[in-house]
Amino acid sequence: MSTATERTGLDPVLVEVVGSAFSTIVEEMSETLVKAAYSPNIKERRDCTASLFDAEGQAIAQDEGGSPLHLGSLMGIVASLRQRFSPEQIQPGDVFIGNDPYTGGGSHLPDIVLAAPIFVDGELAAWAATLAHHADFGDRGHAHIFQEAIRIPPVHLVTAGARQDELLQLILLNCQVPEERIADLRAQEAALRVAVTRYTELCARYGRETVQAIGAELLDYTERRTRAAIAEFPDGAYEFSDRFDCPELDDELTLRVRIVVSGDEMLFDFSGNPPQVRASVNVVWTGLYAAVYYTIKTLIDPDIAPNAGLYRPVTIEAPEGSIINCSAPAAVNGRSETCQRIVDLIQGALAPAVPERVTGASNGANTGVHFSGRDAARGREFVYLETIGGGSGARFNKDGLDGVQVHMTNTSNLPVESLETEYPLMVEAYEFIEDSGGTGEHRGGMGIRRRIRVEAPDVHFWLDTSRQKSQPWGVFGGGPGASARCVLSDDARPIDHGYTVLQPGQWASIETAGAGGYGDPGRRDQERIDADLEDGRITEDTARHHRS
Numbered sequence: 001m002s003t004a005t006e007r008t009g010l011d012p013v014l015v016e017v018v019g020s021a022f023s024t025i026v027e028e029m030s031e032t033l034v035k036a037a038y039s040p041n042i043k044e045r046r047d048c049t050a051s052l053f054d055a056e057g058q059a060i061a062q063d064e065g066g067s068p069l070h071l072g073s074l075m076g077i078v079a080s081l082r083q084r085f086s087p088e089q090i091q092p093g094d095v096f097i098g099n100d101p102y103t104g105g106g107s108h109l110p111d112i113v114l115a116a117p118i119f120v121d122g123e124l125a126a127w128a129a130t131l132a133h134h135a136d137f138g139d140r141g142h143a144h145i146f147q148e149a150i151r152i153p154p155v156h157l158v159t160a161g162a163r164q165d166e167l168l169q170l171i172l173l174n175c176q177v178p179e180e181r182i183a184d185l186r187a188q189e190a191a192l193r194v195a196v197t198r199y200t201e202l203c204a205r206y207g208r209e210t211v212q213a214i215g216a217e218l219l220d221y222t223e224r225r226t227r228a229a230i231a232e233f234p235d236g237a238y239e240f241s242d243r244f245d246c247p248e249l250d251d252e253l254t255l256r257v258r259i260v261v262s263g264d265e266m267l268f269d270f271s272g273n274p275p276q277v278r279a280s281v282n283v284v285w286t287g288l289y290a291a292v293y294y295t296i297k298t299l300i301d302p303d304i305a306p307n308a309g310l311y312r313p314v315t316i317e318a319p320e321g322s323i324i325n326c327s328a329p330a331a332v333n334g335r336s337e338t339c340q341r342i343v344d345l346i347q348g349a350l351a352p353a354v355p356e357r358v359t360g361a362s363n364g365a366n367t368g369v370h371f372s373g374r375d376a377a378r379g380r381e382f383v384y385l386e387t388i389g390g391g392s393g394a395r396f397n398k399d400g401l402d403g404v405q406v407h408m409t410n411t412s413n414l415p416v417e418s419l420e421t422e423y424p425l426m427v428e429a430y431e432f433i434e435d436s437g438g439t440g441e442h443r444g445g446m447g448i449r450r451r452i453r454v455e456a457p458d459v460h461f462w463l464d465t466s467r468q469k470s471q472p473w474g475v476f477g478g479g480p481g482a483s484a485r486c487v488l489s490d491d492a493r494p495i496d497h498g499y500t501v502l503q504p505g506q507w508a509s510i511e512t513a514g515a516g517g518y519g520d521p522g523r524r525d526q527e528r529i530d531a532d533l534e535d536g537r538i539t540e541d542t543a544r545h546h547r548s
Helices: 002-008 012-036 070-075 078-082 163-171 177-206 210-229 285-300 335-350 416-422 527-534 540-547
Strands: 049-056 057-062 094-096 111-120 123-133 153-159 236-244 253-262 264-269 314-317 369-375 380-390 423-430 446-452 457-462 485-488 501-502 507-511
Touching: 002 163, 012 049, 012 057, 012 123, 012 177, 012 253, 012 380, 049 070, 049 177, 049 210, 057 070, 057 210, 070 123, 070 285, 078 094, 078 111, 078 123, 094 177, 111 177, 123 177, 123 210, 153 163, 163 177, 177 335, 210 264, 210 285, 236 335, 285 314, 285 335, 369 446, 369 507, 380 416, 416 423, 457 507, 501 507
Parallel strands: 264 314
Antiparallel strands: 049 057, 049 123, 094 111, 094 153, 111 123, 236 253, 253 264, 369 380, 369 457, 423 446, 446 507, 457 501, 485 507
16 A cells, blocks of 8 residues: 555554554444344344445445445445435435435345434534344235335435434334334434444544545555555456346346456346346345455455445446336345346456356345244234355365355344244254255255244245255355245144245245365265264265265
8 A cells, every 4th residue: 555655645543544444433323223223134033234435425334244245235325325415415414215216225125224423523424324123014015116115215314413203204104113213223323323422432533534535545555455456357258147046036047247348347247137127136236236346355355445446447338227227116126136146247257257266156145034923912013034044166175155145145144043032933943954055076055944934823924035946056166955845734834936925833944055175086085074964064975975
């Protein structure tokens, strides 16, 4: 960074100090949100994130513990606010709220974004934003976005310190569990107050202009590192296609990408993808961009700061009205399923260019289970949402990870004890699925089996997943991982497009996909075969296959 800091006149040590302070601010925001939240999805699963933006809305720091897809929900919020409100309408003490993917508020409706301007010396110096996935809005249709939840364009929730109670009441009236929503929204506001305080303290110590200049320099530095890393890729055009299924679709679709590497820039061409569908798996442009930027970061340099400088050497082209760049009023609730596969597409395309940086296909889904209904014992409505991990793709020098969240999701496991305490549900099985990882010199990760029994009448069960009809592919001779599936108790009604109703004693067993292997299975050594067999990752039949 020395050459650039000499050019800008900034002390390189100070740049590092302030840059670390930015990262600390967003981490503290995130921890405040988690500790203050009420709902299990946030306080236990950490389905939330926090970001800091400069005055123009460019991301300068993001909580790296959050889900990469949440970047998409935050990417357009400040630009939308600056477009919707004049400078005179943005004041100290304001808090804005939004969730609508078509007006800059998010990438699907459960992700509610709160944003606050940060004023220093009377000038708008930066923005802070928090996002939380509000596990509400269960038992909804997904033909179009009007069915999925209340749409909130970016508007004032708090104006110069005064809460807009009428707006808040309107929002809460459209929620199934309003007591959770109000508590979680207050937790998001608390995180914003942390950001305002810490950023103001930083400016008081080093000066507003210096802090802002360092923010700009950090973006330039990230751009330089990104360009240098891209320049190491062989120039050329790389293509890949893959099959995509979900419970909402009758037929499989084919997703595709063409990537052109030219010097220190990359073009991602998504032309030829299917038109948007009457289902929830459409992706708005912010979700597409988040998936591309995440994949670039993981392939070129995982240590690069996740800020807007990463975006500059990258061009993304996608036809409007397609499943990966949809237009209103397409439904988008399950957009993470498609975003996961966008990552797989990019990895598959670039495998010939950078074989030691890619992995076998991971489980290719964000398997979401939704149980909702009336909890008579507790006297309240409930909505239980969880995304269950699966296999992670094998790498050139390591096995894939078992039963983890991959790529665009980064949420934690909801402990069984918390689940059974909060909801009229019982977990009867929670285990890895043996032989679900693809064979290879390095094997793919295993999927998860989670069987949940309901203890209340008329519990509505909804399943989001993918890879039920196809398998996560392996690379360079590695075998495919096992497909996903959902099994219901014998007396349960078969699932129709991902949806059914369960009665007391009935259960749903969700089995997530494994992941693809890496390299020739014949090169897997005897010691690892024995360890896999002992740990239950593979069966005796698979062990014999490896040995032969």
